[in-house]
Amino acid sequence: MDPAPQTHPILSYVLSRIPTLSKPRPAAASEFDIEQPPAHTPSPRTPSTAGEFELVERMPGLRHPSVLRAMTRAVADVSAARSALQVLGPRPDHELVDSSRAIVAAAEAGDSRIPEGDVEACRAVVRLEETHDAYEALLQEAEARLERVYRSAMEGTDLDDEAVEKGGEDGGPAAGADGGDAAVQEEVVAVLRQAEEGKPVESVRLVDRQLRLLPEAFGRIQGLRVLDVSRNQLEVIPDAIGGLDHVEELHLAANALISLPDTIGLLSNLKILNVSSNRLRALPDSISKCRLLVELDASYNGLTYLPTNIGYELVNLRKLWVHMNKLRSLTSSVCEMTSLYLLDAHFNELCGLPSAFGKLSSLEILNLSSNFSDLKELPASFGDLLNLRELDLSNNQIHALPDTFGRLDKLEKLNLEQNPLAMPPMDIVNKGVDAVKEYMSKRWLDILLEEEQRRIAAETPQASSTPKAWLARSVSWVTDVSGSFVGYLSGSEKSEKDAYLDQQF
Structure with a gap:
């Protein structure tokens, strides 16, 4: 229920330090225990993780107690919502939500066979799911609000100004301009003027500029090969982006994008696309037309599915990152990505893999960890991934590795932690990847021998055995x-x- 540092770095930082903002209550003499050190709470001045060090380096004002206090006031609603969710309970399983919605829909359509008690229970499940959805939206809004509070503090605006904490509706410094502040506007104008004058513009990098609008004129910059507008506040990418015939790299990470334009499919020379850390619920079907795409990063979004034909068209894709989403399955066309070298799909809601998954003959690195109660088994074709070197299956509910697992001769790294494995036995798993490979290889050979014996027995006419x-x-x-x-x-x-x-x- 706590915001993830990867998707909400500022909010996570602030909430983890809320206890330090008030003076600690002195412990009574009877409560003091010399053998027990006091509970550690992160200092508002000292980052405690690699992510926090990077954040404080980018936003050094976070070390100032007055800035942190203002941010704490700005996210009071998040603290309240988090407490409420802790009472309501964890997010329900997606299969339970889907079936509950179906039952409620049937009851509202007039199906009288469903007991009223069941209908009410299903409505409660749906309401809990909607509450969690609203909480996620609140986290996104709070992250943007903290950005505005910080920016206002650095500009010298009164941190107690209520309008600042609400987002600068009164048109103060926090509201900003559509293209960011004056300096950023000048930078954008200079790029466009250079392009209009016919001067070569091959790379545009406007990273961390607080941009809220990407002018359509960017889609008319001929010869542009790299466009990087990561870590801004963009909510929309203009359709004109499809006019960048020569662009090879497009970086849109860490913005507030809800969708991508269909014209992205016109980028016929695109090789690298990064749309991570946005609010995307789906990728446009037209993305399959970017046939030269080599790397696609769509991690840290809210994706529930991938385009149906994505694998049939993106035959040159080498790296695919779709972790930290809500994917319930991988479309079967993914199995046609025969050039795929790396696939990271950890922390989703995958219920399984396509039966033809073993067709990914070039796959060397695969991460399917932390799909938790959803991922319970692997397909038999898994043993056809003969080039696989690194595999992470930790934090799932896998009871047995497929019999064909023993064919993975090139496997060097294997993580099977936090699985209720019975095959291979845990004493084998604890000995490491080589022991698992040896055990499963011997098991595979035994299965082949047994099948051959059955085949011979079936072909031999039945006769007396006396x-x-x-x-x-x-x-x-x-x-x-x-x-x-x-x-x-x-x-x-x-x-x-x-x-x-x-x-x-």
């Missing part, structure tokens, strides 16, 4: 063979070919 019958069959077989051999030597019924062989002998 010693007498076996002896009779053996004598008959020897008699037949010896008789044929004697007949051959005696010259009876020799063909022309036999005569020729005798001459050679």
